[in-house]
Amino acid sequence: MIDLLVPGFVAVFILSVFGVGLYSKRLIDSSDEFYGATKMFGAAVITLASMSGIMSAFGFIGGPGLVYEMGTSSLWMTFASGLGFAMAYWIIGKRVRGMADVADIGTLGDIADERFNSGAIRGMLALILFIACWAYLASQVAGGGYVLSVILGISMEAAVWAVFGLIIVYVAVGGMASAQLAGAYTGAVMLVGVVGVVVGFFQIAGGMENTTMTVVEAGELTGEDVTKAFTPQMLDGWGLAEGSAPGLLLIWPIVFSIGVMGQPQVLQRMFSIDDPKGLRTVGLVSGVTYAVGSILWLLIGFVALYMVAAGTIEPLSDPDMAAFEFVERLHIVLQMIIYASLVAAIMSTAAFFLSVASGAIARDFVRAMGWEFSERRETWLGRAAVLVVGVGSVLFGLYGGHLVAILGTFGWGTFVSGTIPAVVVGLLWKGASREGVTAGLASALLLNVTLLVATQLGYAFPIGMDFYFIAIAVSISVTIFVSHVTDGASGENVPDHVEPIFKL
């Protein structure tokens, strides 16, 4: 009976998310609402959906696994992200929301096209968004599928087709509105899960001081074929990356703070807010709720270190098992809540990226080519794209093998290298030119692909920097420098209807 409680509860929760997703079809009247949920939701929904969109399953599984592996280093990702929400709203919030009153928009490509009147910019941005979304989706299938199979107690293929099948159906029916509404619901569940983790941390590790002293004094421990060395450096402010790859300590605080404003999960939600006054609540509270979610990353990672250091469990051969080792030792009610939160994170992230990827093809690519459809046909084209992209990404995630891991490195940084030149710089600065943004996006595409190939061929960048930071810094600099010496759609040539944005 007990064995069935957790998978049963999680299965019921998955069905409830499906129900919320289907309900959102009632809210859709236009293709803008299908692709972008434009001006559709209040601050509470957008706040929770923003948080759940950024906090993926990586925050529950991969993040704590990295804490177990390299100490506090990976926490820079999640600490920085928490600050990034308010940064994003200070910098670009009201201008992105303003674009929804300036023109009919449903995607980030719409914003770029209205600003620069360029099919090439819309097309390149769509391509970058599609590549990164596809990579995210395939990673969610591969990583999330394994997690789902463990929780539900069924094969990975069955778990993936069941859960991702439901996601594909409700996103095809409700579009971005379903991703937003279901995202808000799952976000609320994730916050409840945090309470369970905090209780579990104190129950098992006995608090922060006990954890710190146990870990720094543990020395080297060996279990079955696995040795884990504990050092005080693991729990200092830099963690073990300071010795092995300090470049990560440079790029993570940048890419995960300023980079939040480059994430579609945040940018698209800015124009989903119905009343502009709601920008205040979302900017203020979404960062706080995300920070509460960060506690999962921190505490699960720390408690895994504690359990091994204290001899409660043997050293882990797979760091990603840290979260499961922790949760399995908790009361059944806490297990149910935390596993439901984990599934919530997988579903909300997958639904959002499925909607963005299909929009990139069915709306941005189609419009970039100059093809015109009625609103009704455009919406149905979107639904067909959701089905094709969804099934394609599930197949790729399940059977793509090593390619999934390689492409999985596209994601957060790839988004930043595309959206900041086209949307953030474009809306901040009248001087951003069509030529500048085209050059910036072209360099982003080129560098993301070539530098990834270089890393796969064994090339290592200085001090362990990741390739995506180079793509981001170059694409932003190139956009600004080329814009400075060109004038297409910039300065006096800014489209008339976009002019009021720069006075906001």
Added chain:
Amino acid sequence: MLNGQIDVESWTSELMLASGVLWAAVLGLGLAGQWFPALLLSVFLFHPWFVIGASSGGTISTKLLVYPLGIWTALQLSAFGLIEYYANAFGGSPDFLITGMHPSFAAAYWLYWIGGFMTVTLAYGIYFRKHFLPDGEWDRFLEEVERVEAEDDTQEAADPAEVTNR
């Protein structure tokens, strides 16, 4: 002094150019292996975009430059400095803990993270209505949007063959 307004509109291009130089400089320092100086410099990547984005009607309140921007800058720089100092201060286990944490991690936790929230995030809520989106500003924006649309419609009606830049 803190009640002043600073013109941002006429300096936007210079601020954006500065941000382009900063991004290139941080990357250059990183590629040269100077990760810690690059990290300190990276704190200022936020500044040019913040000044432009937080402005309202082409000006920014000096209050915003002090809090959150100035205080946030001080917190970030002191956090990075203290993290580095305490990371190298002990031969083995730390001599003392701060709120149960290694002193170096405590600087990251309290100054960088919690301090960051108490400045950038909290100030957004506090100053939203007064300096970021004052009452009536959105209505003025919508009036401007309607005025531009009306002008475009008039121009198109007068010369339907002419291609507008919309």
